[in-house]
Amino acid sequence: MIMVEHLTKRYGPHTVVDNISFHCEPGTVTGFLGPNGAGKSTTMRMICGLTPPTDGSATVAGRPYRQLPNPGREIGVLLDASAQHSGRTGRETLTLAATTMGVDRSRVAEVLDLVGLNAVAARRRVGAYSLGMRQRLGLALALLGDPRVLILDEPANGLDPEGIYWMRGLLRDFADRGGTVLLSSHLLREVEAVADRLLVVGGGRIVAQGGRDELLxxxxxxxxxxxxxxxxxxxxxxxxxxxxxxxxxxxxxxxxxxxxxxxxxxxxxxxxxxxxxxxxxxxxxxxxxxxxxxxxxxx
CATH class of the missing domain: 3.30.70 (Alpha-Beta Plaits)
Incomplete structure (x- = not known):
């Protein structure tokens, strides 16, 4: 479960995230929506321990991200698909992550197949990847440790319609097997198709949250x-x-x-x-x- 309580982030006089609280339960996909600058990415970064909050707290599986003994085994994160070493191949990127997390290297081939990166793509350097391929590699990294929670920021960006449909099925299957997904996306129709719950922010504050059918x-x-x-x-x-x-x-x-x-x-x-x-x-x-x-x- 993801639990966010009274989370606030200020940069000097500017309040980017303003006292927001929500939770994401196992077995659900939560669509995290809002215009640019609404505080979505900052909130996700605070949940993942990358940005310290000014006030409030965020926990995953009952602990702050930085206190998880092996966070990659608990929570899969995709915040920036371009944040990969461009000189490594896709397979090298995943193998290094597997070694860091203590995951069996056989898992690398499994996730490559799961996200649709074939042997040719796996041998190619990440710098030569298209945006869609980087998204698939980023999702492979998020899934590598077989986590119970996924936090994904614009994971469908750069995917073609077939890829978007594939990702929708992947996330739905993950949640149906008991996983927890927090999904931020500007592709509203895709969020509507896959999300169980919606969380809408504007100006750093929550303006609506609840079940998809209830809100719509x-x-x-x-x-x-x-x-x-x-x-x-x-x-x-x-x-x-x-x-x-x-x-x-x-x-x-x-x-x-x-x-x-x-x-x-x-x-x-x-x-x-x-x-x-x-x-x-x-x-x-x-x-x-x-x-x-x-x-x-x-x-």
């Missing part, structure tokens, strides 16, 4: 009008919290009846008025993170 069942009201500007002004005058979607409409945090009445009172002709649940995770993400900064946090 209540995403507000979707409304569109012939005159989008008139509709926006109407919603503002009615003090209705609204977020523009990608198709010229708005998602409003109110019941359809309330939204429809406000439009009718203002004489605005609507072309669509319905619960927004059909928008899926993408719409939920846009609604919850509206106004959150898209600038990178101070490092």
């Amino acid at each position: 069942a209540d995403t507000g009201t979707l409304v569109r009008a012939r005159d989008s500007l008139a509709l926006r002004l109407t919603l503002q005058r009615a003090a209705l919290d609204a977020t523009a979607d990608t198709n010229g409409g708005f998602v409003v945090h109110a019941d359809p009846g309330v939204v429809g009445q406000a439009a009718a009172d203002a004489g605005v002709v609507l072309t669509e008025l319905r619960p927004a649940a059909g928008g899926g995770l993408e719409q939920l993400f846009l609604t919850l993170t509206a106004g959150a900064t898209t600038k990178e946090a101070v490092k």
